Amino acid sequence: MSRELLEGNFAMAEAAVRAGVEAYFGYPITPQTEVLEWMSHRMPELGRAFLQAESEVAAVNMVYGAACTGARVMSSSSSPGVSLMMEGLSYIAGTEVPCVLIDVVRGGPGLGNIAPSQGDYNQIVHGGGHGDYHPIVLAPASVQEAIDLTVLSFDLAEKYRAITILLADGSIGQMMEPAELPEMRPLRTSRPDWAVTGAEGRDPRFLSSIYLIPEQEEAANMRLVERQYQIARNEIRFKEYFLEDAEIVIVGFGTAGRVSLSAVRTARAEGIRVGLLRPISLNPFPSPQLTELSRQTQSMLVVEMNTGQMLDDVRLAVENHVPVEFYGRPGGMVPYPDEILNEIRRMAHQSIPLGGDPRLRWLQRLNLVKN
Amino acid sequence: MDTTVQTQTVYIRPSSLNDTPTHYCPGCTHGIAHRLVAEVLDEMGIREQTIGVAPVGCAVFAYNYFNFDFVEAAHGRAPAMATGIKRLLPNRFVFTYQGDGDLASIGMAEIMHAAGRGENISVVFLNNAIYGMTGGQMAPTSLPGQKTTSSPNGRDVEQHGFPLHMSEVLAKMEGSSYIVRRSLHDPKNIRQAKKAIRTAFEAQVRGLGFSMVELLSTCPTNWGVTPVEALHWLEEHMIPVYPLEDFKVSPELAGLKF
Numbered sequence: 001m002s003r004e005l006l007e008g009n010f011a012m013a014e015a016a017v018r019a020g021v022e023a024y025f026g027y028p029i030t031p032q033t034e035v036l037e038w039m040s041h042r043m044p045e046l047g048r049a050f051l052q053a054e055s056e057v058a059a060v061n062m063v064y065g066a067a068c069t070g071a072r073v074m075s076s077s078s079s080p081g082v083s084l085m086m087e088g089l090s091y092i093a094g095t096e097v098p099c100v101l102i103d104v105v106r107g108g109p110g111l112g113n114i115a116p117s118q119g120d121y122n123q124i125v126h127g128g129g130h131g132d133y134h135p136i137v138l139a140p141a142s143v144q145e146a147i148d149l150t151v152l153s154f155d156l157a158e159k160y161r162a163i164t165i166l167l168a169d170g171s172i173g174q175m176m177e178p179a180e181l182p183e184m185r186p187l188r189t190s191r192p193d194w195a196v197t198g199a200e201g202r203d204p205r206f207l208s209s210i211y212l213i214p215e216q217e218e219a220a221n222m223r224l225v226e227r228q229y230q231i232a233r234n235e236i237r238f239k240e241y242f243l244e245d246a247e248i249v250i251v252g253f254g255t256a257g258r259v260s261l262s263a264v265r266t267a268r269a270e271g272i273r274v275g276l277l278r279p280i281s282l283n284p285f286p287s288p289q290l291t292e293l294s295r296q297t298q299s300m301l302v303v304e305m306n307t308g309q310m311l312d313d314v315r316l317a318v319e320n321h322v323p324v325e326f327y328g329r330p331g332g333m334v335p336y337p338d339e340i341l342n343e344i345r346r347m348a349h350q351s352i353p354l355g356g357d358p359r360l361r362w363l364q365r366l367n368l369v370k371n
Numbered sequence: 372m373d374t375t376v377q378t379q380t381v382y383i384r385p386s387s388l389n390d391t392p393t394h395y396c397p398g399c400t401h402g403i404a405h406r407l408v409a410e411v412l413d414e415m416g417i418r419e420q421t422i423g424v425a426p427v428g429c430a431v432f433a434y435n436y437f438n439f440d441f442v443e444a445a446h447g448r449a450p451a452m453a454t455g456i457k458r459l460l461p462n463r464f465v466f467t468y469q470g471d472g473d474l475a476s477i478g479m480a481e482i483m484h485a486a487g488r489g490e491n492i493s494v495v496f497l498n499n500a501i502y503g504m505t506g507g508q509m510a511p512t513s514l515p516g517q518k519t520t521s522s523p524n525g526r527d528v529e530q531h532g533f534p535l536h537m538s539e540v541l542a543k544m545e546g547s548s549y550i551v552r553r554s555l556h557d558p559k560n561i562r563q564a565k566k567a568i569r570t571a572f573e574a575q576v577r578g579l580g581f582s583m584v585e586l587l588s589t590c591p592t593n594w595g596v597t598p599v600e601a602l603h604w605l606e607e608h609m610i611p612v613y614p615l616e617d618f619k620v621s622p623e624l625a626g627l628k629f
Contacts, residue, residue, distance in 0.1 A: 061455065
């Protein structure tokens, strides 16, 4: 394989094909429609299942049924469509069948716009559908990482019988950059021992999210939360940049993390000791790493393309050991490196209070909220 | 004189049915419908190839009664879930079992599009003109004037519109192969219902596309009548609104004899 100029949406779709996805169900929505379009010819040409559903509600329930057969299955959508999928995702989580979903996030709430955003962080990372469950969530910051994480998504989903969601903002989906696709994997021929395939020569199987007896539902909930901690032990992923001697640590994921890195490089050239921790797995969240960092550094800056959602998870992790600041561009806006650089310079020359509300201070700096 | 007694089995539990005490109310016709489905699957010899999709509603526990693979769908989504299964396992027999709230209200989009696609699945649709599981609220199939817990003065068509005739609507879809309505109120109609279920299932085995049997059913508990009165009420009030007809029969099925 060699590096090619690839668009993010196409790259994720083809990566899924090469990872052995056996069925794709989806519905058109900008800015992820290229995934659906690519699958519409690629899957049939390989003799695999493709269906454009009547809605995201139907698409996710088709995924649910297909996942019950033990096959590798997926869907993709963007924010408003993912909201419609929340019912099905909750059922899939409750039934403990694996599937992969790509959310190419756009500006919201409501119809919002079709520009890149990270406004779905809370909805995706902290559940979204009803009941107690946690999907595995991975956030790519480049087309190459989107490819690699798509492949990983299927392996993780199957390993933990969980939902894996690729949280890619619109710019990851739409931009083109050089990247390398993986080799085509052969399709899995075996089926797991829980799969519903017809009770030929064996006892019937039943897959459901129904536990009418509260004691049994409690046991199922406890099984899910236990698995969540097992996933946290094994699957935390992040990237560190210039952290060895960093006095200021930026925390940002996806495109916000990538733009922050540009700002960090410029600030380093100015002699400011600043580094970046870019979470790749948003669930499990790299909390232990952030806790450790908070004992070594002097302040932290959370950068997001929303009004401060991951911010809360960072604050929980640092346990008020260092001051935390926030900078965000919501609504489909992508920050320029200079905007983040200005924050870094300010933090390098100003003492930041411990505690308080970083989001409020951010709004006060913008003169949106009076003191 | 030869005194040997010849014995012949005339009635036995179908192997597609489990030995499970019923949770359905006295006089409810779900049990009859379950048995008919099981008998047909036995007769076709496809129990081990079958995957059932249960709905939300009184038949949410359908999987307890059937002795083959089953999944449990979200409310109204059974046709979408069945689609996902069938697309992955095209050689398996896949059917949904749905009530009128599930199929004709919250699941309207899923059933319409499954039929429109000619999805090669079968649907057993129980229409008892009321929401049973939640305690007798108005359904999209409730009759004009029918009293329910959410239409205490009777269904007012000015307020709540008219009953939905799902078989008539789905028969218009090019993708449907077999759409009929039958009733479970007496032995003659039950025998005809079984024949219709067999034909619908044969449509799928033959790859003819979407098939559905609507079965008029009773809900004595929520109708507030005795089981016997319920059978009469169905015959007198439901059949005039929901005629027992063949709305669509694919020519390939017309000559089948069982």
